[in-house]
Amino acid sequence: MRELAADHLLRRGDQLVYVCLPEDLQVLYLSPNTWTILGSEPEELLQSFWDGVHPEDRERVSLWHRELAQGERLRMEFRFRCPDDSYGTFQAEIFRWEKHVSGLMRPHTPSWQVRTARLLRSINHELKTPMTGAVGIAELLLQTTLDGDQKGCLEILQQCHRNVLALMDNLLDAVELEAHILELSDRPFAVLPAAEEVISEAAPVASGKGLELVCRVSSRVPGSIRGDERRFRQLLANLVRHAVTRTSAGEVVMSLDRSGDDLQVVVCHTTRASTAAPGARAGAISGPPRFPPSQEELVLWVARSLTRRMGGEFYAEPGRLQCTLPLKAPRGQALPHRPVASGRRVLVVDPCSESSQALAEILSSLGAEVRTNHRWSAVRDVDLIVADERCLEGAPAGVPVIVLLSPAGSNEALLFPAAAQLPKPVLPSQLAALLNRPPFTELRRILVAEDNPGVRTFMARTLEKLGYVVELAENGSEALACFEPDRYHAVIMDCQMPVMDGFEATRQIREKEAGSRTWIIALTGSEEEGARERCLESGMDDYLIKPLKRATLEKLLESSCPLPVPSPAPVTPQDLPLDPGILEDLEALSGPGEPPVLEALYEIFVTKGPEARERIRSALDSSETELAAASAHSLKSTCASLGAVRMMSLCQKLESAARSGELDQASELATRIDAEYETVRLALRQRLEGTARKP
Incomplete structure (x- = not known):
């Protein structure tokens, strides 16, 4: 009898009826008369119902819904936006009636979504296996002698593979988020390497569209935080991917800053050549989003949902995406700041204002006194110049110049007598490492x-x-x-x-x-x-x-010297933070027309490295010390083949700590391995790109 009463309530035409989950207020149902009362179809309002509540009433309404006990009824009033954007006062009666209403909403129940998520996870795995084989063959073909068209086709194939994998991951996460079964880990990780990895992965696509990609990480951002590193990287990647996709010319800028107890992430892209996100509205998106109606919105939907799952807020407006996440500090002390450019007077010459400002911020955080200008007339009393390759004409003699190379740039910049060269987008860790080497260091x-x-x-x-x-x-x-x-x-x-x-x-x-x-x-x-x-x-x-x-x-x-002024590294600016002898030996193994051995080892490193790091983390989280030690040992062997001595040493220490049952020490070492992995990966990539660019 009560089920019939519930069915009648859901379908009566004189009142607006909605059904939502008490945990997160996700709206599962809106009665068919929504159009008559609010001027919108129910399907249109499912994703934005709570956006219609007046901002001053949202917290109060949310609290009422969450604290309502089973069987209890409550009368309330709140303001709701009408079709003409004015606000009208609604009188509502809310009550908790889980048993009977949930039976009528069976297609939307979490149990159904859990089954869907499990099925999709299985499909995801089955699809990745043959795709990995196909891309592996493409990698082998790229190492053979190819003409320009053949190489271009294979690179497109690789990019398509990455896009499909990202789509599958986002689709799986969307279903798990919808079903409320997505689990987040909570462990310390380094913020800067995660941000730099996202920028590095997006760089080829941005370069292909002629976009300027910029990474800005404020010195106020902690070196490490606690949370789910994989999901954090995915959130950043989705924001950047969305901006790059919607921008046809200009700049895409990812900025990380601290605002009180929150980490603020902003991705801006030039609005004159971009389009707003479908259905995006300025301001906070406080209501629970529905499952995305199209593939086009999937990336942004997952980013928004991940932000809310992490306890943050998401904002969207034309040309700007922003999310704020609560900061959780890890145990232990942060590493001391090392001003490698202390006392230096640096001139930045870059026609892109965002890139120029980002470089100035990086150099200032490293202790330098910085000036920015897009003309050489500002060259007075400086001892270092950082210049875009498009601005080299008229460069003065007698001052060392770091030339910033665009991936799509010409080889003319290679002929310039530069003290060093860096590829764009410039990453903070790359610039800091470069300034920590001769000839930029004092004796x-x-x-x-x-x-x-x-x-x-x-x-x-x-x-x-x-x-x-x-x-x-x-x-x-x-x-x-x-x-x-x-x-x-x-x-x-x-x-x-x-x-x-x-x-x-x-x-x-x-x-x-x-x-x-x-x-x-x-x-x-x-x-x-x-x-x-x-x-x-x-x-x-x-x-x-x-x-x-x-x-x-x-x-x-x-x-290993943690001094305020760091030690000079005995390598030239083009060298890498790896054993130079081993690198030279590996490069010498490849004969004319043969695939580069170093490139093959690099692919193994970037494929197996993240898998081994994830196994280490999972094993430590579940206190499986032997598995953590074995995974560290395996990763150590991979590092040894490349001459990554620092990372190899960290793996050895983690292996010993795990076998001794010292989980806290092992966890700290795992964080250091994550940071060192990114340093090695970027160094190897720069070495390979530098070899490919030689005329």
């Missing part, structure tokens, strides 16, 4: 304490060739006499020396320091268990084992 001073004359000579000559000023001491007592706080960039300290050993010298140096801390690297021939721990306990910061290799010393000084 640094190293104190070497070693009693063996042969080792002293080797250390002195090696460090001098790497660009350091070297001072020598024969024992710990001499080292202590030479040492002054803030004088040396680092100290390399032999552990076993006459008069005073390295352990005692280090202890006394630490007592001598006041507030500052000089990086001290232990030098020992002992590999026995506990040797490293003894060095660290005495106050040393890192550890080198004899016999020494130049590459080992080079990498250690490049990566």
